[in-house]
Amino acid sequence: MTSIDAWKQPPYIKPGDTIVGISPSGAIKDLAAVEKAREIVRSQGYNLELDKHWNAHYGYLGGTDEQRREALLEALINPNYKGIIAGRGGYGVARLLEEKDWETILRKYPKWMIGFSDITSLLWKLARVKIHSIHGPVLTTLAKEPKWSLKRLFNYLEGHPLPPLQGQGWGNGQAQGWLLPANLTVATHLLGTPLQPPLDGVILALEDVGEPPYRIDRMLTxxxxxxxxxxxxxxxxxxxxxxxxxSDSWTVEEVLGDRLGDLGIPIVSELPFGHDGVNAILPVGMKVMLDGDEGILTRV
Known part of the structure; x- marks a missing residue:
């Protein structure tokens, strides 16, 4: 694997800069949440602009493929935009990445991309070309984040140190690698495709929502x-x-233990990221140490 030093980091942002919101996945349903997100971004000293297609609807998608592809391209090449945040998850990003020479475009215009869930497809595409991005809240979830989580996001975007996260350690000591967060369902569908980055040497960070235990089992298998x-x-x-x-099912915790517990590597659970709760940012490609004994994920 290429040295982690080969990763390219987008320029840090500063107060007064503009972040653009786009909808590369599903159609936005909660307009009030977007307005709350705008207020939060402004309260931090930044401007939030919304792409002209941000509220488009095309079936379950946030606009046609052409509209959403155009929005992503404009967000990348417009020099006024210093960061990009997805409106929501849902489904649809992978459709955009079938066409165009995205690898050349992403290398030429490195910018912070922020999102999670279906945005995993874009985060993983960026990881393939070794450009850092951020697994974190989208516009429709930003207002649900506690103050410490918002501070973690904006401090990191400005280049400040990232505090460690505490979870529940499963043992097996410590390991270092580059951080690769993902939604499990989305990532499973990317395995073996041109969107999957190399998995050698990674600290994999996984979350999911609405998947019963047997489906988690099936994906991990x-x-x-x-x-x-x-x-x-x-x-x-x-x-x-x-x-x-x-009623006769294993719990998701039991499935995770059964399917991951024998891998012989450090595992930490109950970390504060994912759907339906605090979604602390995880920088994609950051070199980290995972302590399976103490239950800590920290930057190296």
Whole structure:
């Protein structure tokens, strides 16, 4: 694997800069949440502009592929925009990445991309070309973040140190690697495609929502059968919300323990990221140390 030093970091932002909101995935339904997000961004000293297609609807998508592709391209090449934040998750980013020479475009215009859930597709595409991005809140969830989580986001965007995160350690010591966050469902569908970055040497960070335990089992079993965990150095687990099974089901915690517990690598669970709760940012490509004994994820 290429040295982690080969990663390219977008320029840090500063108060007065403009962040643009786009809808590369699903259509936005909560307009009030977007206005609250605008207020939060402004309160931090930044401007928030919304792309002209930000509120488009095309079935379950936030506009046609052409509209959403145009919005992503404009967000990247417009010099007035210093950062990009997705409006929401849902589904649709992978459709945009089928066409165009995105690798050349992303390398030429490195900017902070912020989002999670379906935005995993774009974060992983950026990781393939070794450009840092941010797994974190989208516009429709930004107002739900506590003050410390918002501070973590904006401080990092300005270049300040990132505090560690505390979870529940499963043992197996410590490991270092570059951080690769993802929504488990989206990431599973990216395995073996041109959007999947190399997994050797990574600290994988996984979360999901609305997937019952047997589906979590099925996805993790696919990773095992593909040998996708073979080069992974450690796994950081966030929230797996709304993952209830039937009365005779294992819990999602039991499934995670069964499918991951024998990998022999450091694992930390109950970290504060994912859907339906605090979504502390995780910088993609940041070199981190995962302590499976103490339950800590920290920057190296």
């Amino acid at each position: 696919q990773w095992r059968l593909m040998g996708a965990f073979d080069g992974v150095k450690g796994i950081a687990l966030g929230r797996f919300s709304r993952s209830n099974g039937s």
